[in-house]
Amino acid sequence: MQALICIAPLGKPKRNELTCLKNDVLEKFWRDLGAWNRYAAILFYGVKTAFAVYKQCAGYLMEKQPSYSGKTLIRAFVAVSVPNPAAEILKDYVNSLKKLGNLRWVTNANFHMTLRFIGEQTPECIAAIRQALTHIEFSPFEIELSYAGAFPNMSRPRALWLSGRQGMQNLKLLAENVNKHIDATGLSQDGRAFKPHLTLARSDGTPLTNTLTKALENAPRVHWLCDTIHLIRSVLTPHGAQYSPIQSYRLEPVNNS
Numbered sequence: 001m002q003a004l005i006c007i008a009p010l011g012k013p014k015r016n017e018l019t020c021l022k023n024d025v026l027e028k029f030w031r032d033l034g035a036w037n038r039y040a041a042i043l044f045y046g047v048k049t050a051f052a053v054y055k056q057c058a059g060y061l062m063e064k065q066p067s068y069s070g071k072t073l074i075r076a077f078v079a080v081s082v083p084n085p086a087a088e089i090l091k092d093y094v095n096s097l098k099k100l101g102n103l104r105w106v107t108n109a110n111f112h113m114t115l116r117f118i119g120e121q122t123p124e125c126i127a128a129i130r131q132a133l134t135h136i137e138f139s140p141f142e143i144e145l146s147y148a149g150a151f152p153n154m155s156r157p158r159a160l161w162l163s164g165r166q167g168m169q170n171l172k173l174l175a176e177n178v179n180k181h182i183d184a185t186g187l188s189q190d191g192r193a194f195k196p197h198l199t200l201a202r203s204d205g206t207p208l209t210n211t212l213t214k215a216l217e218n219a220p221r222v223h224w225l226c227d228t229i230h231l232i233r234s235v236l237t238p239h240g241a242q243y244s245p246i247q248s249y250r251l252e253p254v255n256n257s
Contacts (some may be wrong), residue, residue, distance in 0.1 A: 073120040076246065077177050078133070079112040080143070080171070082198070086224040087111055090162075093220055094200060100212035103160070103201040110243055113143075114183060114200050115175040115229065117190070119124040125187060130231055130247050138174050140227035140251045143167035147200060148216040156205040160196035162219055167226065178229070200241040201227045227251050 082090060091108035118129065131199050144166035150157035175194045183189065208216075231246040 041250040057122045060116045072123075073118045074123060074126045074246075075236070076118040076126055076129075076231060077234065078116040078118065078182075078229060078231055079114045080174075080226050081228070081230055082111040082113075082222075083224055089220055089222050090113045090198075093222075097200070097212065097215055100215055101201075101203075101209055103203045104240070105198055105201045110241070111198060112230075112243075113171065113196060114172070115178045115194075118182070118187070119190075122147050123186070125185070126231075126246065128185040129182055132185050133178070133229075133231060133247070133249055135181055136177055136178055136229070136249055136251070137254050138200070138251050140225055141167055141170040142223060143171070143226050144220065144221060144223035146221045148200070149197070154213065154216075155207060157203050157208060158205055159202050160200040160216065162200060162222070163195075164221075166223070168196045170226075174226075174229070191225070 017219075087108055090111050094105055094108070105225045118126075145162040146164040146166075148162055149159065150161065151159045172194055175196075179189055228248050228250055230248045233244050233246050234241045235244070
């Protein structure tokens with residue numbers, strides 16, 4: 001139960017106080033506990049109270065989905081996904097890392113390399129982007145990930161990632177192509193420089209253990225043919241973001257002659 005006290009941002013609320021917290025505070029409390037400490041919370045508060053907290057958080061997140069003029073906004077991004085067998089290699093690698101650090105690890109269903117984060121937009125805006133991306137012209141290319149890193153740095157990591165050398169320049173050019181077509185719909189970019197990477201985990205900036213750092217230094221080589229990009233919807237839940245494809249776009253060889 002000591003872990004519950006350390007991680008929960010509110011300390012350890014009493015049982016009768018827990019469900020009286022404001023929804024946004026309660027949702028942060030439940031999310032910050034992490035999976036293992038949710039089990040501790042169930043033991044401490046009891047199944048009935050813990051389940052009530054979960055339902056309240058889930059309901060609040062659904063209500064919290066952004067809206068504009070009565071319309072539910074769609075949170076979306078454009079990305080390259082990771083097919084098998086590359087995804088299986090990443091899955092095995094992440095599973096080996098989970099034992100070495102209590103971070104928020106990305107599930108194998110969510111492995112991707114973001115080309116453009118679109119954010120929360122109206123259905124009409126997403127429809128325009130969906131149509132604009134049909135005009136992408138870019139030849140398939142090979143990607144190989146071969147080393148790990150962190151944002152902002154390995155000393156105080158907020159995100160752990162994999163990147164590489166093969167295919168990175170093509171990813172930058174593909175992102176520019178995607179941006180050109182999305183910008184044409186009237187949606188401006190956020191101005192951040194594009195850094196091709198695949199996120200492995202997110203953290204609060206706590207320094208990594210020596211064993212985890214060593215494991216990251218020995219990242220496997222992961223390669224695949226990038227021949228498809230995806231427009232993906234992201235829905236926030238108490239267990240993290242859930243992704244679902246809106247539309248996929250095949251990359252076909254381009255004749256530059």
